[in-house]
Amino acid sequence: MKPHSGALGRLASLKLLAQRFAFLSLIFASFGLMILGKADTSLVERVRLGVSDAAAPILEIVFRPATAIADAVNAVRELGSLRADNDRLREENARLMHWQTVARHLDTENMALRTQLNFIPDPDPSFITTRVIGDTGGAFVHSMLINSGTKDGVRKGQAVIAGEVMVGRIAEVGERSARVLLLTDINSHLPVMIEGNRAKAIMTGDNSDRPRLNYLSPNSNAAPGDRVVTSGHGGVFPPGMPIGIISSVQDGIVRIEPFVHRHQLEYVTVVDYGLAGILPSDNASEGHDH
Amino acid sequence: MKTSWLQRMDLWVRHLLPAGLTLMLVLVGAMPTHLPGFAEISPQLPLIGVYYWAIYRPDLLPASMAFAIGLMNDILLGTPLGVSSLIFILAQGMTMSQRRFFLGKPFIVAWCCYALVAAGSILLEWALVSMLYDHVIPMTPVFFELLMSIAAYPILSWLFGRTHAAMLRAE
Numbered sequence: 193m194k195p196h197s198g199a200l201g202r203l204a205s206l207k208l209l210a211q212r213f214a215f216l217s218l219i220f221a222s223f224g225l226m227i228l229g230k231a232d233t234s235l236v237e238r239v240r241l242g243v244s245d246a247a248a249p250i251l252e253i254v255f256r257p258a259t260a261i262a263d264a265v266n267a268v269r270e271l272g273s274l275r276a277d278n279d280r281l282r283e284e285n286a287r288l289m290h291w292q293t294v295a296r297h298l299d300t301e302n303m304a305l306r307t308q309l310n311f312i313p314d315p316d317p318s319f320i321t322t323r324v325i326g327d328t329g330g331a332f333v334h335s336m337l338i339n340s341g342t343k344d345g346v347r348k349g350q351a352v353i354a355g356e357v358m359v360g361r362i363a364e365v366g367e368r369s370a371r372v373l374l375l376t377d378i379n380s381h382l383p384v385m386i387e388g389n390r391a392k393a394i395m396t397g398d399n400s401d402r403p404r405l406n407y408l409s410p411n412s413n414a415a416p417g418d419r420v421v422t423s424g425h426g427g428v429f430p431p432g433m434p435i436g437i438i439s440s441v442q443d444g445i446v447r448i449e450p451f452v453h454r455h456q457l458e459y460v461t462v463v464d465y466g467l468a469g470i471l472p473s474d475n476a477s478e479g480h481d482h
Numbered sequence: 483m484k485t486s487w488l489q490r491m492d493l494w495v496r497h498l499l500p501a502g503l504t505l506m507l508v509l510v511g512a513m514p515t516h517l518p519g520f521a522e523i524s525p526q527l528p529l530i531g532v533y534y535w536a537i538y539r540p541d542l543l544p545a546s547m548a549f550a551i552g553l554m555n556d557i558l559l560g561t562p563l564g565v566s567s568l569i570f571i572l573a574q575g576m577t578m579s580q581r582r583f584f585l586g587k588p589f590i591v592a593w594c595c596y597a598l599v600a601a602g603s604i605l606l607e608w609a610l611v612s613m614l615y616d617h618v619i620p621m622t623p624v625f626f627e628l629l630m631s632i633a634a635y636p637i638l639s640w641l642f643g644r645t646h647a648a649m650l651r652a653e
Contacts, residue, residue, distance in 0.1 A: 211545075218549045218571050225553075225564030230614055236563060243557045247509065254509060262516060326558065327514035327521050331623035332611045333560040334522070337512065363560075371560055378617050399619055401522065455518045 241341075241366030248339050248369040251325045259458075317430075320344050320462040325369070327454070334377035334399060336360075338460060341368045351429045351463045357451040358382075358422065358435045359460055372460065375435065375450050376403055383425035384435060386418050392425065395435065395448060402439055405446040414438055414446050430465050496649055500542040503645065504531030504551055507638070512558045522623050525630035528555055529603055530638045532570045533596055536577035537584045538646055548574040561607075562614045569603045592639070597632045604628045 229236050270277070306313070322344070326337030340346050342365055352359040352372045360380065363373035373380055380397040384405070391412030393405040408414060418438045424431030439449035507527040515521065528551055535543035552567030559566075577599060584592055604624060612619050 215545050215571065215575055218545055219568060221549065222552075222564040222568035222571065225567065226562060226610070226614060229563040240557050240563070243554065247512075247558060251509060251512060254513065258513065324514055326512040328512045328559040330511075330524055330526070330559055330561070331522060331627040332607065332619060335560045336514075337558075378615055378619060398617070399522075399623060401519075453518070454521055455514075455516050457514075458516075 241364055244369045245366040248325055317463050317465045321459055323459055324457050334374040336372045338370050341366045341370050343367055346370045346462050352460050353463055354457055354460050358433050359452050376401055383423045384420050385423040387421050388418055392423050402447040414441055420448050497542055499645055500535040500539055501547045504528050507531055508555045523626040523630055525634045530635055532574050533577050533599055534642045536574045537581045540578045545571045545574050565607055565610045569607055573599050573603050593635055596635050600631045
């Protein structure tokens with residue numbers, strides 16, 4: 193830049209004006225984005241997932257070393273408790289063997305009864321197990337990024353489980369990545385029932401780690417310790433998937449402690465039960481292929 | 483003065499550092515930590531970058547860059563689009579307009595002012611997200627997120643300070 197005497201002052205004030213204008217237009221652009229997002233156009237979602245897809249490989253590479261270090265530390269720590277763990281597992285194995293016999297027996301009995309009744313079974317689920325690449329933190333949104341998307345068969349609205357317990361559902365799908373909305377998120381609403389007495393309710397997250405039960409009938413006798421499972425209403429998830437236990441009943445507010453521990457999730461399973469359900473799906477016609 | 487192509491390239495990369503590091507913080511914020519209870523209150527890291535560079539090198543992280551970083555943050559974290567952008571540009575503009583006050587002041591002053599900026603930003607974020615979701619977000623985790631953000635400042639500020647010093651040495 194060459195300093196030119198008179199023009200410089202004018203140039204500076206012009207530059208300041210331009211800067212102010214740019215600043216104001218950026219503020220308007222932010223509000224515009226908020227309104228656009230609120231209108232929930234598919235365009236916003238496509239842009240979001242395009243960026244997530246691009247960031248997915250970066251996230252995976254960046255945190256690989258972190259995982260390796262954590263694994264090494266864990267391995268050393270586990271060495272110490274090896275003998276105790278072994279004893280515990282042997283005991284547990286014996287107990288589970290007994291349950292396996294019972295389960296096999298019940299399974300054959302169930303099968304025999306079903307054939308007698310001409311029972312139409314639920315469709316067989318298919319599974320996609322995938323790695324959690326982003327635990328997008330913060331007090332405002334409870335969600336996770338996984339590194340599978342439409343190309344692996346992940347669809348919007350599918351249930352996400354870890355082991356046997358419910359984690360959440362797929363909220364957005366990109367080509368290579370997808371966003372899982374956790375049970376505790378403020379936008380999560382799930383039809384559930386209390387396992388013991390089949391009382392139905394809607395479990396609603398509120399961004400705390402204890403989601404609450406809404407619309408529970410007052411004479412349902414919910415008590416702390418009762419197991420809560422999916423009810424299958426709305427046709428989104430199959431009934432009977434474990435969610436958590438009732439942790440407190442206070443002034444008519446029932447809170448649930450989910451079985452899932454968010455910080456331990458490294459791999460999750462996306463389950464496709466072939467239930468198209470009431471969820472809006474971008475390819476509802478594909479949902480009936482199974 | 484004639485500068486070689488390589489030197490210009492070097493300067494260009496150096497000048498990308500503040501924005502690049504801040505963008506990196508967005509990715510770090512999205513990484514799974516596997517620490518119990520951490521994810522719900524994980525700190526708002528990129529805001530620290532926006533604040534720091536608005537004081538010391540506002541030319542290298544201008545409002546437009548703060549907007550882009552905020553957009554990236556919203557997309558990766560899943561917060562409603564535009565919320566982080568607005569917060570980052572407001573924080574950037576406010577800090578930059580007062581930057582003369584900070585120059586030459588001890589670290590503790592910058593830290594205290596950061597606490598104020600962070601409190602304002604997170605409160606605004608809380609109001610905006612609550613409005614966009616039609617639900618009042620509980621305050622407790624938001625408060626702890628603020629505390630975490632304030633606690634993270636010294637470390638990141640030291641890191642940025644080292645980067646800044648290295649940049650000055652090279653220039």
